Amino acid sequence: MKQYNSMSTEALELVNTLPEEQNELYKKHFVPIPLDRFIKEIKTGENPHEVEELRELSNVLDKKLGVKSDILIGSTVTVSQNRTKHVKVINLKDVTEDHLLGKMHNSNEDRLVAFMHAYSRHFVFIEVPEGETAHVNLLFANIDAPLTAQVLINVGRGATLDLFEWNASKTKSQSLLGVMHEIRLESHSKADVNIVHNEDNNTWLLNHTKGKLNDNSVLNANYVYNGGCNSRAKNEFDAFGYSANSRIIEMIMGSREQKFDINTVITNTGEGTVSDLESKASGSNNSGSILKGFANVGDNARNSKSFVNERGLLLDKSAYIISIPGMSINNANVKATHSSATAPVDEDSMFYMMSRGTDAITAKRLLVAGFFAGSIAKISNPLVREVASSLMCEKINTGTFGNIPKLDTSALWIGHSYGGDMFEGHYKYRDRKMVIE
Amino acid sequence: MELDIKDLHVATVDGKEIVKGVNLKVKSGEFHVIMGPNGSGKTTLAKAIMGHPGFKITKGNIFVDGKSITSLTPDKRAKLGLFLQFQNPVEIEGVGFVNFLRAARESITDNTVDIKQFMGEVRSYTEKLAITNGIVGRTLNHGFSGGEKKKGEILQMAVLRPAISILDEPDSGLDIDAIKVVASNVNDIMKDHGMGAIVITHYSRILSYMKPQRVHVMHDGKIVAEGGKELILKLEKDGYESVIKDKE
Numbered sequence: 140m141k142q143y144n145s146m147s148t149e150a151l152e153l154v155n156t157l158p159e160e161q162n163e164l165y166k167k168h169f170v171p172i173p174l175d176r177f178i179k180e181i182k183t184g185e186n187p188h189e190v191e192e193l194r195e196l197s198n199v200l201d202k203k204l205g206v207k208s209d210i211l212i213g214s215t216v217t218v219s220q221n222r223t224k225h226v227k228v229i230n231l232k233d234v235t236e237d238h239l240l241g242k243m244h245n246s247n248e249d250r251l252v253a254f255m256h257a258y259s260r261h262f263v264f265i266e267v268p269e270g271e272t273a274h275v276n277l278l279f280a281n282i283d284a285p286l287t288a289q290v291l292i293n294v295g296r297g298a299t300l301d302l303f304e305w306n307a308s309k310t311k312s313q314s315l316l317g318v319m320h321e322i323r324l325e326s327h328s329k330a331d332v333n334i335v336h337n338e339d340n341n342t343w344l345l346n347h348t349k350g351k352l353n354d355n356s357v358l359n360a361n362y363v364y365n366g367g368c369n370s371r372a373k374n375e376f377d378a379f380g381y382s383a384n385s386r387i388i389e390m391i392m393g394s395r396e397q398k399f400d401i402n403t404v405i406t407n408t409g410e411g412t413v414s415d416l417e418s419k420a421s422g423s424n425n426s427g428s429i430l431k432g433f434a435n436v437g438d439n440a441r442n443s444k445s446f447v448n449e450r451g452l453l454l455d456k457s458a459y460i461i462s463i464p465g466m467s468i469n470n471a472n473v474k475a476t477h478s479s480a481t482a483p484v485d486e487d488s489m490f491y492m493m494s495r496g497t498d499a500i501t502a503k504r505l506l507v508a509g510f511f512a513g514s515i516a517k518i519s520n521p522l523v524r525e526v527a528s529s530l531m532c533e534k535i536n537t538g539t540f541g542n543i544p545k546l547d548t549s550a551l552w553i554g555h556s557y558g559g560d561m562f563e564g565h566y567k568y569r570d571r572k573m574v575i576e
Numbered sequence: 577m578e579l580d581i582k583d584l585h586v587a588t589v590d591g592k593e594i595v596k597g598v599n600l601k602v603k604s605g606e607f608h609v610i611m612g613p614n615g616s617g618k619t620t621l622a623k624a625i626m627g628h629p630g631f632k633i634t635k636g637n638i639f640v641d642g643k644s645i646t647s648l649t650p651d652k653r654a655k656l657g658l659f660l661q662f663q664n665p666v667e668i669e670g671v672g673f674v675n676f677l678r679a680a681r682e683s684i685t686d687n688t689v690d691i692k693q694f695m696g697e698v699r700s701y702t703e704k705l706a707i708t709n710g711i712v713g714r715t716l717n718h719g720f721s722g723g724e725k726k727k728g729e730i731l732q733m734a735v736l737r738p739a740i741s742i743l744d745e746p747d748s749g750l751d752i753d754a755i756k757v758v759a760s761n762v763n764d765i766m767k768d769h770g771m772g773a774i775v776i777t778h779y780s781r782i783l784s785y786m787k788p789q790r791v792h793v794m795h796d797g798k799i800v801a802e803g804g805k806e807l808i809l810k811l812e813k814d815g816y817e818s819v820i821k822d823k824e
Contacts, residue, residue, distance in 0.1 A: 485666070486629060486630070487666050488666050488668050490623075490626075490627075490628050490629065490630075490650055491662065491665065491666045491668070492668075492676065492680075493627075493649060493650035493651040493654070494626045494627075494650040494651075494653075494654055494659075494660050495651075495654055495659075495676070495677075495680035495683075495684075495732060495736060496651050496654035496655055496680045496681075496683040496684035496736065497651055497676075497679050497680050497683045498649075498651045498683060499649070499651070501679055501683060502651075505671050505675070505676055505679060506668070506671065508670070508671070509668060509669060509670025509671035509715070509716075510670060511670075512670035512671075513669075513670060549675070549679070
C-alpha cells in the first residue's frame with residue numbers, strides 16, 4: 140500500500156483545490172470536500188452495532204422498495220446477506236498488493252484516485268468470469284463514521300453484470316461517504332452499473348468512477364444523485380477497445396441547500412466507439428449543481444461518436460445549475476455534439492396543469508418527472524426506474540431526502556413513447572395486470 | 577353552479593388594460609357564446625376567469641355561487657368546477673397525457689382513481705372523439721396535430737366533468753368533419769353532465785351544430801352586443817363592423 144500512500148498528502152491538498160482544472164467557472168463553483176477533517180475520523184476497529192443498523196436498513200429497503208441487498212458495507216463492518224460467488228469483500232488490513240494488482244489505476248496525474256486508494260477502508264471485488272451473468276446488489280451506509288471503499292469490477296469476455304448500489308447513511312454529525320469504482324470490461328462484455336445516492340443531510344459525498352471498455356463491450360452507467368449535503372463526483376470512462384460503447388446517465392435532484400459537483404469525462408480512444416453522456420439536474424430551495432461534462436476524442440478514434448448533453452430545470456429562483464459541456468477532438472473522421480440548456484419551470488405549463496385541478500406541488504412533480512422521464516426510460520433495470528421515481532416523488536412531495544421513501548411509481552406511468560417495454564417488470568404492471576397498449 | 581362576472585377589468589402585469597368592464601352571468605346547463613374580432617379580449621377574459629398569473633384584475637369581481645374566486649389559484653377554481661379549453665394547449669414533453677389526466681381527476685375528486693375504470697373511460701372518449709392515433713402512451717400535447725390538440729382538450733373536459741367550461745376557439749384549425757365531432761361531443765357532455773358552456777369563437781360554423789342560448793359580442797374589452805341565435809346570423813351576414821357600429 141505504500142506506493143499509494145506516498146501520493147496521499149499531495150492528493151489531499153489537491154482534492155480541495157484541484158489546480159489541474161482550467162475552467163474558470165468550474166474553479167469558482169466546484170464543491171470542495173474537507174477530507175483532512177474526515178480522514179481523522181476513519182475508524183480502524185470494528186463497531187459491532189453497525190451490523191444491526193445495516194441489517195435494519197437493508198430490511199426497510201427490501202420492504203419499501205423491493206431492493207434485496209447482497210452485501211452490506213458500513214463504516215467499519217461488512218455483512219454478506221446472500222452468498223454470491225462473484226463478490227468478495229476484503230478489509231483494508233487483509234488486502235495485499237496481489238489483490239489489487241492490475242485492478243487499480245495508479246497514475247501520478249490522478250490524485251483523486253491516489254487519495255481514494257490511500258484511505259479506502261473496504262475493498263469489494265466483483266469478478267464475473269467469461270460468459271457468466273451476475274446480478275449484484277450492494278448497500279453502502281456510513282454510520283456515524285466516514286465510510287471509504289473501493290469497488291473493483293472486472294467483467295470477463297462475453298460476461299454480463301447488473302449492479303445496483305444504494306448509498307445511504309445514518310449519522311448524528313457531519314460525515315463522509317467516499318466510494319470509488321474501477322470498472323474493466325473485457326471484450327464483448329456488458330455491464331449495467333446503477334448507483335443511487337440517498338445519503339442524509341450530514342453526509343459529504345465523494346464519488347469516483349473509472350471505466351475502461353475493451354472491444355465491443357457495452358457499459359450503461361446510471362447515477363441518481365439525490366442525497367448528501369455536498370457531493371463531489373469525478374467520473375471517467377474510456378471506450379478504448381474497437382466499437383466499445385458507453386452510455387452514461389446522471390440525474391441530480393437538488394434541494395435544501397444541497398450542492399452537487401458532477402464532473403464527468405467520456406473518452407473515445409478506440410475506432411468505431413460510442414460515448415454518450417446525458418446529465419440532467421433539477422434544483423430548488425437554495426440548491427446548486429455544477430455539471431461539467433467533457434468528451435475527449437483520441438487520435439485513433441476514427442468513426443467514433445461522442446455526445447454530451449446537459450439539461451437543467453430550476454424549480455425556484457433560489458437554486459442554480461451551471462452546466463459546462465466541453466470537447467476535445469483529435470480525429471477529423473468522427474461525429475461529436477455537445478449541448479446545454481437550463482430553464483426555470485415554464486409559467487404557462489404550470490398554469491395549464493393547475494387549470495385542470497392539479498395543485499402546484501403535483502404539477503411540479505409531474506414536470507420534474509417529465510424532465511427526467513426520457514433518461515429514466517433508458518435505464519433497463521425496472522427496479523432502478525422505480526427507485527428513481529420514488530426518490531423524485533418523495534423529494535418533491537415532502538422536500539426531504541436521506542430516508543428510504545415509499546414506492547411511488549406515479550412518475551413512471553408515462554406510456555410507451557419512450558419504448559414499448561417501459562412497464563415490463565413494473566409493480567403496477569405486475570400487480571394490476573394493466574396492459575398499457 | 578353560477579358564474580357571475582361583474583364589471584371585470586383585466587390588465588397585463590405591465591399595466592395594459594385589455595378587458596374593460598365585462599358583465600356576464602352563466603349557470604350550469606346554459607350555453608353562451610362569445611364572439612368578436614381578433615384582439616377584442618376574449619382569450620384574456622377566459623384566462624382571467626381561470627386565474628392566469630400573467631393578468632391582474634384591476635376592477636370588478638368574479639363570483640362562483642356568490643363567492644369571489646379572484647384570490648384563488650387556478651387549481652382551486654378548477655376544483656370548484658371551472659374548466660378552460662385552451663386555444664393553444666402547451667406541449668409538455670415527458671408528462672404522460674393519461675398520467676396527467678389521472679392526477680387531475682384525483683385532485684378534483686379527492687379520490688384515488690380506479691385505473692381500470694379510468695382507462696376504460698379514456699378509451700371510450702378517445703373513440704368518440706375519433707382520435708385515430710390514440711392518447712394512451714403519448715405525452716401531453718407533445719407531437720399532437722392541431723386537431724388532436726383540440727380533441728385532447730375536449731377529452732380532458734369529458735373526463736374531468738366540470739360544471740362550467742370555457743371553450744376558447746374549439747373550432748380553430750379543425751377540418752369540417754372534426755368540427756362536427758367536437759361539437760357533437762360538447763353537446764353530449766352538456767346533456768349527460770348538465771355542464772354549462774361559454775364557447776369563444778370567431779366563426780359561426782361550429783355553432784350550426786350546437787344550440788347556444790345567448791350570444792355576446794366583444795369589442796375592445798367590452799361586451800358590445802348581446803342576443804340570441806339571430807345575432808349569429810347578423811354577424812355572418814354583415815360582419816362585426818355592423819354590430820360595433822350599431823353600439824357606437
